[in-house]
Amino acid sequence: MKSFEVNFDGLVGPTHNYGGLSFGNVASQSNSQQASNPKEAALQGLEKMKALMDMGFVQGVLAPQERPDVAALRSLGFAGTDAQVIERAAKEAMPLLVASCSASSMWVANAATVSPSADTADGRVHFTAANLNCKYHRSIEHPTTSRVLGAMFADQQHFSHHAALPAVAQFGDEGAANHTRFCRDYGEAGVEFFVFGRSAFDSRYPAPQKYPARQTLEASQAVARLHGLSEEGVVFAQQNPAVIDQGVFHNDVIAVGNGELLFHHQDAFLNTEQMLAELHGKLAARGANFQSISVPRDQVTVEDAVRSYLFNSQLLSRADGSMLLIVPQECRANSRVWQYLQGLTAAGGPIREVKVFDLKQSMQNGGGPACLRLRVALNETELAAVNPGVIMTPGLYDTLTAWVNKHYRDALRESDLADPQLLLECRTALDELTQILKLGAVYPFQIN
Template sequence: MTAHEMNFDGLVGPTHNYGGLSYGNVASHSNSQAVSNPREAAKQGLAKMKAMMEMGFKQGVLAPHERPAVASLRSLGFTGSDSEVIAKAAKDAMPLLSAVSSASSMWTANAATVSPSADTSDGRVHFTAANLNCKFHRAIEHPVTSRILGAMFRDDAHFAHHAALPAVAQFGDEGAANHTRFCRQYDDPGVEFFVYGRSAFDSRYPMPEKYPARQTLEASQAVARLHGLSESGVVFAQQNPAVIDQGVFHNDVISVGNAEVLFYHQDAFLNTESMLSELDSNLERLGGRFQGICVPRDQVSVSDAVRSYLFNSQLLTKSDGSMLIIVPDECRQNQRVWSYLTQLTCTGSPIQEVKVFDLKQSMQNGGGPACLRLRVALNHAELAAVNPGVAMTPALYERLVAWIETHYRDRLCDLDLADPLLLVESRTALDELTQILALGSVYPFQID
């Protein structure tokens, strides 16, 4: 194999809390205002990264953002010292303080859309930071996300970085949570699969009635153009509006793909048969053999899928060519989902193994294994050009565990967000982290 898929997991930030900020995300809303444990959350995510490394997969770390985001509060009219800004926001606009304290950057599947060099017109890996403009607490992320990605993938000979799309409703972009790629080998030309919830300009496309459709067709088309993708190497598909209204806020809550396999729920898409036919013909043209694994609704309902996050899983190719699926413990706790997975691995499916991880702190806030990682396919030269400080190793794991133990609280509720010491603790931790990961100055408090 001359290329690898490297997963970059988001490190949970020191202000991890349950703000219930994401309308349409059932898990996030149902746990709103519960007491969180940032230390446990960060260690749970880090344990998954370590396990991936030990299984032989290429694994990296994506740093969290500075929170509370005092600069965002200042842009909304709060003045004074940093502690005074936080105090005023807590007194007059607590929902705003909660939003700018969110640790949502941990879900790096929303950080950007990534196209490997085998697919792009200039032969470089392309990154477009997601504008995430549907939610205020996420819309403030992309400037720092771009700086962090730039510090991780610095070499212009191998990597190209694009700014987020215009932050307007017509170009709502949620990143890799609505994007996957099919190929024979990771360095072969592939078919990039963009899933959207609505069209901003064409009323013929059906819309959900209850929850917002966050990804637009126009945003997906723009990213494909920015990345220099060929028309024959791209497939656009619409998510089923009915499943969005059941809490499927991103496509990675109802399907997941890897290599030549798409694992999806029966109700995931509109016009499913024509979409599958297009994927099959496009991949066949490149020498591949597309395989769709459809999970029937009479075995696993959409509600079961949302509660268990069956599809918000990681589908990985092992060194022997077989596939492994990484699922949260909630899948094992759901009898119907676990029965389906047990049956799946015993029936000649390309998915031959299931591994379960405890990610309760993230799951309670609405993010599972797939939310926590950004996938980047890299050939050997590109892999060598990645900032080595962000690559997971046994030594980095031990250092990050010690860092978490030193800087993270083990209890956080909404009232704690008004504590000015939380900002000091967070900045102290992140300043040290940039040195551990060799990122340089990427946070506003380091630059301004």
Template sequence: MSAYEMNFDGLVGPTHNYGGLSYGNVASQSNSQALSNPREAARQGLAKMKALMDMGFKQGVLAPQERPAVNVLRSLGFSGSDTEVISRAAREAMPLLVASCSASSMWTANACTVSPSADTADGRVHFTAANLNCKFHRSIEHPTTSRILQAMFASEAHFAHHPALPAVTQFGDEGAANHTRFCRSYGDAGVEFFVYGRSAFDSRYPAPSRYPARQTLEASQAVARLHGLSEQGVVYAQQNPAVIDQGVFHNDVIAVGNAEVLFYHQDAFLDSDRVLAELADKLTRCGGRLQSVCVPRAAVSVQDAVSSYLFNSQLLSRADGSMLLVVPEECRNNASVWNYLQQLISGRGPICEVLVFDLKQSMQNGGGPACLRLRVALNERELAAVNPGVILTAELHATLLAWVEKHYRDRLSEADLADPQLLIECRTALDELTQILKLGSVYPFQMN
């Protein structure tokens, strides 16, 4: 039976703004308070989706969250009508209002961790929503994320959904941004690669000193148990704490993998030789052969990797077996990174082409091509069971572009977040979107 990898890209929400909320994310912090353009951000994301769809890659859409999150503000003691809640939060605790307006759910690589049916004990595709409890503005996402995922992947015969892990520091879980799967082909059993920043219970593991290590080993182990993964199908690796302190807040800022290929920076992991040997051994037992492409620090520094988001790229398998690397425009604008990429594709390795996209609006908020997408490997029966409303077609792309033009503002500042009209605009847009994507009632305002 044929199997495919689908990329479900997050649709940028109408409150896209530069709140600078993500400590440890250099781009997010450095662009704090800049004027954003939600309409252009959504257009840029849709352009990438459409281009990859036109190239033959299977593409889906993941809806944004309801923002401002008035229900969250109410849980923090702000009362009255929706307008009064927003106005009081703006007067008394503007940082909380900014957090409740974050459009960070566009980073669907953080939505959940996915294990395909070929790897799981019960033969279903498993989803565990990420608790994202390292950052308040992201920790409020998982209830709605779970409802959206269940509306997209509803068949209990094919899909299993798990709630987020306990929202405590010991089980900090950042989803697929710290998870990669290696396999010979998407329908075969593979090796799931979990990368963590620290251990919650074992002080022998070194930790970063400047920025937080968001993913814990214990969270990764819990997800593997929930998904029914075998010991032979899992490898755990620790991020190098020195690169976390340089702004590598997730593994997908320093490494990306696909099929049998791992594309990574020389400084990405602790004990790299052991990690690579274990990956190679376990993938061989699955019938595959690991191909590791190491970018030496002499060619690309960690600083250049972070500023360009070289590794926050999509690594896609083409029909002829070669691979395409999808990178942001910032890679072309960085001389050392661009020189390295030209040498990479001129060689005899598995990566044969680089495709560049302008994603400036999302890049300024701290996420590139890989952050914007959630990868889901599906066989033919599972693909047929996916909600067809979220699978991108030319018609859906045109409809979504028109929807964005109708509902999104072309500029948004922090002061605008206190505008009660923004809440009305967002709810009107999302109510229409759930009909377009055939999701049903997934937002709090639709269930009140």
């Protein structure tokens, strides 16, 4: 039976803004308070989805969150009508209003961790929504994320959904941004690679000193247990604390993997040789020929990697067995990174081609091509069981483009978030979107 890796890209929400909310994310903080362009951001994301679809990849779309999150503001003591809640929050606690308007759910690499049926004990595809409890503006996402994923992957014969882990620091979970799967074929048993920044309970593991380590070992272990993964099918590795302190807030900012290949910076991990040996051995036992490409620090520095998002790229397998690397245009603008990539593709290794995309609106807020997608490996039967409304087609692309042009503003500043009309615009847009994507009632305003 044929199997696919399906990329479900996050649709950028109508309140896309530069709130500078993510401590440890250099791009997010450096562009704080600039005017954003939600319409341009959403259209850039849709163009990337269409391009991958046109190249023959199965592409899906994942709906954004309802923002502003009025319910979250009410839980913090703001009362009255929806308009009064927004007005009072803007007057008394603007940072909370900004947080409640964050469109960071567009980066669906943080939405959940996904294990395909070939790896799990019960032979179903497992989803665990990420609690994202390191940052308030993201910690409020997982209830809606769970409902949206449940509407997309509803067939319980094929799909199993788990609630987010306990929302405490010891179980900080950032989803697929710290999770990669290696395999010979998407339909065969593979090895799932969990990367953590610190241990909550074991002091033997060093921790960063400047920025927070968002993923704990204990959270990764819990997800592996929930998904029914075998010991032979998992590897846990620690991210280098020194690179976290340089702005590498997730593993997908310093490494990307696909199929039998890990593409990573020389300084990405601790105990790198031991980790690579474990991956090689466990994948060999499953018939895979694991390879790694380590980018030397004397060719590309960690600072270069963070500024260009070289590793926050999509590594895609093509029909001829070669791999395609999807990178943001910031990689071409960095001379050292671009020189490295030119040499990489000329070397005749597994990565044969690099394609560049303009994702400036997302990049300025700290997310590149890999942040915008959640990878789900599915066989033909499972793909047929996915809600067809969320699978990209030429018709859906045209419909979503028209929807964005109809509903989105082309400029948004912090002061605009206090406009009660913005909430009405967003709800009108999202109500229409759920009909387009055939999701049913997934947003609080549709349910309550």
